[in-house]
Amino acid sequence: MNFDIDEEQRNFAEHARDFFSEQAGPGTARRLLDEAGDPAPGPRVLAELGFSSLTIPEIAGGVGAELLNMALVAEQAGRQLAGPSLATAARVAVLLEGDEGRLRDVSEGRTVIAVVDGSPAGSSPSMDALSATHFLALDGEDLLLGEGRVSPGEPIDATRGLGFVELTSSEVVCRDARERWERARQVACVVLAAEGLGAADRVVELGIEHARSRETFGRPIGAYQAVKHRLVDDWVAVNQLRSLVWWAAWAADHAPEQLPLAASAAKAYCATTFETACETLIHVLGGIGFTWEHDAHLYWRRAKVDRLLLGDESEHLAAVALQSISAATRAVSGETGTTEVVPV
Amino acid sequence: MDFDDTPDQARLRDAVRQFLVDHDSELAHGDGAYLEEPGTDRVEGLRRTQAILFDAGLIGLTWPKDYGGGGGTNAQQAVVNEELHRARVAGPIGHVGLGMCGPTVLGHGSEDQKQRYIRRLLRADDLWCQLFSEPGSGSDLAALRTKAVRHDDGWHIQGQKVWTTLAQHSRYGILLARTNPEAQKHRGLTMFVVDMESPGVTVRPLRQMNGHQSFNEVFLDDVVIDDSERLGDVDDGWRVALTTLMSERMAVGGGGGELGVRSDALVAHAASRLPQLSDDRRRLTIEALGRVLVESLAARYTGYRLQTSVERGGRPGPEASAGKLTAVRVAHATADLGQRLLGDEAVLARSVEGDWRWATSQASTPGIALAGGADEILRNILGERVLGLPPDSARVAPRPTPPSESR
Numbered sequence: 105m106n107f108d109i110d111e112e113q114r115n116f117a118e119h120a121r122d123f124f125s126e127q128a129g130p131g132t133a134r135r136l137l138d139e140a141g142d143p144a145p146g147p148r149v150l151a152e153l154g155f156s157s158l159t160i161p162e163i164a165g166g167v168g169a170e171l172l173n174m175a176l177v178a179e180q181a182g183r184q185l186a187g188p189s190l191a192t193a194a195r196v197a198v199l200l201e202g203d204e205g206r207l208r209d210v211s212e213g214r215t216v217i218a219v220v221d222g223s224p225a226g227s228s229p230s231m232d233a234l235s236a237t238h239f240l241a242l243d244g245e246d247l248l249l250g251e252g253r254v255s256p257g258e259p260i261d262a263t264r265g266l267g268f269v270e271l272t273s274s275e276v277v278c279r280d281a282r283e284r285w286e287r288a289r290q291v292a293c294v295v296l297a298a299e300g301l302g303a304a305d306r307v308v309e310l311g312i313e314h315a316r317s318r319e320t321f322g323r324p325i326g327a328y329q330a331v332k333h334r335l336v337d338d339w340v341a342v343n344q345l346r347s348l349v350w351w352a353a354w355a356a357d358h359a360p361e362q363l364p365l366a367a368s369a370a371k372a373y374c375a376t377t378f379e380t381a382c383e384t385l386i387h388v389l390g391g392i393g394f395t396w397e398h399d400a401h402l403y404w405r406r407a408k409v410d411r412l413l414l415g416d417e418s419e420h421l422a423a424v425a426l427q428s429i430s431a432a433t434r435a436v437s438g439e440t441g442t443t444e445v446v447p448v
Numbered sequence: 449m450d451f452d453d454t455p456d457q458a459r460l461r462d463a464v465r466q467f468l469v470d471h472d473s474e475l476a477h478g479d480g481a482y483l484e485e486p487g488t489d490r491v492e493g494l495r496r497t498q499a500i501l502f503d504a505g506l507i508g509l510t511w512p513k514d515y516g517g518g519g520g521t522n523a524q525q526a527v528v529n530e531e532l533h534r535a536r537v538a539g540p541i542g543h544v545g546l547g548m549c550g551p552t553v554l555g556h557g558s559e560d561q562k563q564r565y566i567r568r569l570l571r572a573d574d575l576w577c578q579l580f581s582e583p584g585s586g587s588d589l590a591a592l593r594t595k596a597v598r599h600d601d602g603w604h605i606q607g608q609k610v611w612t613t614l615a616q617h618s619r620y621g622i623l624l625a626r627t628n629p630e631a632q633k634h635r636g637l638t639m640f641v642v643d644m645e646s647p648g649v650t651v652r653p654l655r656q657m658n659g660h661q662s663f664n665e666v667f668l669d670d671v672v673i674d675d676s677e678r679l680g681d682v683d684d685g686w687r688v689a690l691t692t693l694m695s696e697r698m699a700v701g702g703g704g705g706e707l708g709v710r711s712d713a714l715v716a717h718a719a720s721r722l723p724q725l726s727d728d729r730r731r732l733t734i735e736a737l738g739r740v741l742v743e744s745l746a747a748r749y750t751g752y753r754l755q756t757s758v759e760r761g762g763r764p765g766p767e768a769s770a771g772k773l774t775a776v777r778v779a780h781a782t783a784d785l786g787q788r789l790l791g792d793e794a795v796l797a798r799s800v801e802g803d804w805r806w807a808t809s810q811a812s813t814p815g816i817a818l819a820g821g822a823d824e825i826l827r828n829i830l831g832e833r834v835l836g837l838p839p840d841s842a843r844v845a846p847r848p849t850p851p852s853e854s855r
Contacts (some may be wrong), residue, residue, distance in 0.1 A: 372742050
């Protein structure tokens with residue numbers, strides 16, 4: 105067993121880290137709350153650098169990398185609250201599998217595609233809709249691609265580009281697309297969890313920095329166990345989240361039968377970890393953490409929104425439980441020759 | 449990144465699997481570490497199990513060949529552990545020796561000590577215990593008061609230890625005692641190997657809240673230890689103890705192993721109980737099960753990452769303490785959900801069908817949260833040594849109270 109990333113991946117992540125610290129950051133997230141616009145670095149720059157086409161095959165103009173590499177980049181994007189989400193990019197790459205022409209348009213930045221959740225005639229708030237030129241949607245069992253009308257709602261986190269989408273024109277790009285739709289959503293969950301991982305990691309780092317230097321009653325507040333232990337618990341959770349994200353991303357390419365379980369585990373664990381880390385940060389910062397000027401609330405906004413996108417925690421926890429039960433039941437019936445299904 | 453076996457590992461896995469099938473009836477089985485049916489005392493059966501596994505080369509795989517080990521890799525031991533787990537083989541009775549005392553003797557003992565002790569320890573011919581905690585020093589281990597005074601015939605030990613797991617079955621123990629009461633508290637300690645059959649050693653088992661008697665009080669009344677049984681230098685016992693403590697935290701949960709009832713047992717239990725629940729209850733239970741399983745997966749895969757770094761020759765650092773924190777939390781949640789799944793019978797220590805595992809585990813996990821570093825101590829270690837947060841100045845005391853003034 106070798107459960108670690110390699111040297112090349114480490115360098116790649118380092119490169120992505122530099123890029124996102126220069127090209128994105130909480131400043132943009134704050135500005136977008138007051139004025140409409142594209143998140144940073146924006147869809148075109150992400151396409152130009154090949155980040156959004158990482159999992160698109162080379163033959164279609166992409167990089168042809170594994171999802172794990174996408175997750176490593178997404179972690180760095182998450183640290184800086186970058187947008188649009190690489191989860192959308194990874195999802196589109198799965199949905200358009202085999203469609204070289206359309207994937208090439210995406211790779212080369214000619215089209216910017218978002219995925220519509222809910223009905224194509226009037227969607228639920230869907231990620232990255234505001235900066236998209238085209239939309240993918242599931243209509244029954246058919247996968248549609250088309251243009252649409254987007255109405256933004258008032259955002260909690262403006263970097264997610266959430267909007268209600270109504271398709272105005274569409275064509276069927278794939279029939280019997282349910283399985284592919286589900287798999288694309290699982291892949292997106294992994295990447296969204298990777299972005300949450302990077303953001304949560306940054307949040308814990310900010311809390312630690314503050315707790316080291318801020319003094320009260322003559323001691324740094326990080327000396328108090330009540331503060332120290334909260335930060336430690338968050339740090340432990342972030343480290344565990346990293347394990348789940350890596351496992352899930354690896355499974356997507358190497359053990360696809362594990363992907364549904366692993367993706368749900370990562371997504372559910374991210375929901376709590378990221379949110380708790382943000383709440384700790386604001387609390388540890390004290391009054392400063394409650395101000396508009398401090399970055400803390402921008403991460404908190406992301407956490408509050410991401411935990412609900414692509415399925416909330418309850419949905420994913422139930423998925424983990426039911427898949428584990430059915431795997432165990434299959435293993436047992438395989439040995440005894442009987443089939444037993446747990447009614448739920 | 450790669451979870452697959454190498455061809456060698458696959459061969460090893462097949463061989464181990466076959467061995468465990470062939471010898472199934474000779475081995476003791478169980479549903480989880482530190483989990484025994486109330487009232488059972490199957491020490492002899494567990495010792496036999498460990499001996500059979502050792503003779504087959506499945507215990508001490510990574511330990512040096514010179515002392516009876518297999519000279520193998522951590523990766524091989526991980527394969528063996530997975531197969532032992534899969535076959536529900538009970539954890540080794542000599543876990544204190546394997547996890548803590550053995551590594552300490554290997555790290556700091558003389559050649560003669562290693563030759564005499566290690567092979568018998570691996571085979572559970574001798575069980576070992578760890579004589580660290582005292583009535584007046586648990587979390588603040590370095591404040592311990594048991595003293596060792598040097599005479600012509602060796603070191604004379606006077607004092608009392610407590611919470612000593614397996615002491616009543618142990619032939620040997622590693623003992624941390626104060627050799628210099630004048631020095632700063634961490635600097636006046638020395639580590640020894642003590643023969644538990646020596647005159648002056650009295651062991652009194654303590655009954656725990658789970659009904660078992662796995663730990664003990666140990667009274668040391670002028671026990672004489674030859675200087676050749678010292679581990680490490682005089683007054684350098686704290687450094688030796690750190691080897692033990694880090695090994696302990698790695699052994700208990702650090703490698704992604706599970707404590708208490710195994711999560712696959714919980715899944716099987718849930719599968720059989722869920723159809724009997726009402727619809728609303730079932731929905732809530734499924735979500736609760738998901739939460740336990742996600743925590744368990746997170747701990748497991750984090751353990752795999754730690755294993756990978758150890759396989760590459762890294763030493764388990766202070767971050768291994770995190771593994772124990774999370775393993776305890778998972779054990780707690782597993783026991784709680786397992787018990788609640790028993791429905792009306794969850795108020796009983798044993799269900800009508802005879803299921804005692806969850807009630808026993810729920811009464812055992814509070815102890816695991818304390819043993820080998822209480823949760824708060826582990827959080828301090830992580831906070832200060834990994835995260836770089838400042839120490840709590842109230843905890844930095846200059847010197848312990850001299851033993852003479854303390855009674």
